[in-house]
Amino acid sequence: MRIRPLRSTAESALVPVEEPPAEMRAMVVDAPGDPDALRPASVSVPSPVLSEVLVRVVAAGVNPIDAKTRSGAGVSGAIETYPATLGFDFSGVVVKTPYEAHPFPAGTEVFGMASFPRTSGSYGGYVVAPSLSVARKPASLSHVEAAGVPLAALTAWGLVVETAHAHEGQRILIHAGSGGVGHFAVQFAAYFGAHVTVTASGRNSSWLRELGASVVIDYTTTRFEEVVGEMDAVIDLVGNVRADTGTRSLEVLRPGGLYVIVPTGSWPGYAEAAADAGVRATSYKVIPDGGALATIARLLDSGSVQVYIEQVFDLAEAADAHRAIETGHTRGKVVLRVSDG
Structure with missing residues (x-):
């Protein structure tokens, strides 16, 4: 019987690492506030426990949930201190692992999600993360590009693949298709054969078609319910925060179709409204699944999926x-450059 090695030759190439310092630079907030509440500080390097890895952060993705949390919404209520x-x-290099034969030995380039706010976040020189929330960085991507992937791509994967079960011939409408989550959702839905309709601003039409959208509706000039109908699923990244997008989405679903909403705070009554309309409905929260992230990494390396970084x-x-995030009009992702690769 042939024993499979722990790592292939390609996977065994490691980056040199140094013992982490006691302190690191980070951007912190002392209390909820506007963007200027973020300030530089010197803080202790976090210590990994149990199955966690310690990663030197090269780049950190910026997501709408970060801005919401900073302002006092989002997950700010769970911040204890x-x-x-x-x-x-984050995307970076592992510097400490739980044990010697760990799948991600020191020197491995990885990307993933921190357990913020249960632990400190990725806006600093080092971060701790559960082993199961991490995957090897796609070889074809820089750390800056890879840092734009985890939360947005995993959210899109959960919405499109695990919840809507995208498949050949399925009709999916995706709102806010040009954003971080949206541009991944468009690509995943198209990859699995769905007929993808997207709402976005007119400037993004050609780009979204390149990503796989069959139909792009300029929400600034056209009401989507006037031009589409009998959709199998709606992926709503807007909700009722703007122009009653959620309520209008129920009108275009076929009987028994699926409505999936991410910003639930924008429409607390979505479930009851969906039931009254004769369609199914669910919210969704991202699952930091390293296995799914590894699959996404393979799609990125193969060129089947791409990440778009608008600003660094x-x-x-x-x-x-x-x-920039709070304008609500960024294309793709915004990333922080934390250290040299």
Whole structure:
């Protein structure tokens, strides 16, 4: 019987690592506030426990949930102590592992999600993360590109693949298709054969068609319910925060179709409204699944899926990154450059 090695030759190439310092630079908040609440600080390097790995962060993704949390919404209620280091997404290099034969030995380039706010976040030089929330960084991507993937791509994967079960011929409508989650959702749905309709601003039409959308509706000029109908599923990344997008979405679903909403706070009554309309409905929260992330990494390396990074800021410019996110009009992802690769 042939014993399979723990790592292939390609996987065994490791980056040199140094013992982490006691302190690291980070961007923290002392209390909820506007983007200028983010300030630079020197904080203790976190210590991994049990199955966690310690990662030197090269780049950190910036997501709408980060800005919401900083402002006092999002997951701010679960922050137990301040100052707090925000951030979920990271790409970097493992510097400490739970045991010698761990699948991600020191020197492995990885990307994944931190357990913020249960632990400190990724807006700093080092972060701890559960082993099951991490995967090897796609070889074809830089750390900056990889940092834009985890939360957005895993959310899109959960919405499109695990919840809507995208398949050949299925008709899926995706709202806000040009954003971080949206541009991955479009690609996953198209990859699995669905007929994808997207709402977005007109400037993104050609790009979204390149990503796999069959129909792009400019929400600034056209009401989507006037041009589409009998959809099998709607992936709603807007909700009723703008122009009653959620309520109008129920009108275009076939009987028994599926409505999936992410920003539930924008429409607390979505479940009752869906039941009255004769369709199914569910909310969705991202699952930081390293196995799914590894699958996404293979799709990225094969060229079947791509990540689009619109803006890159240095860590000290985190406030500007949050201001960019809060416009609600970024294409793809915003990333912080934390350290040299």
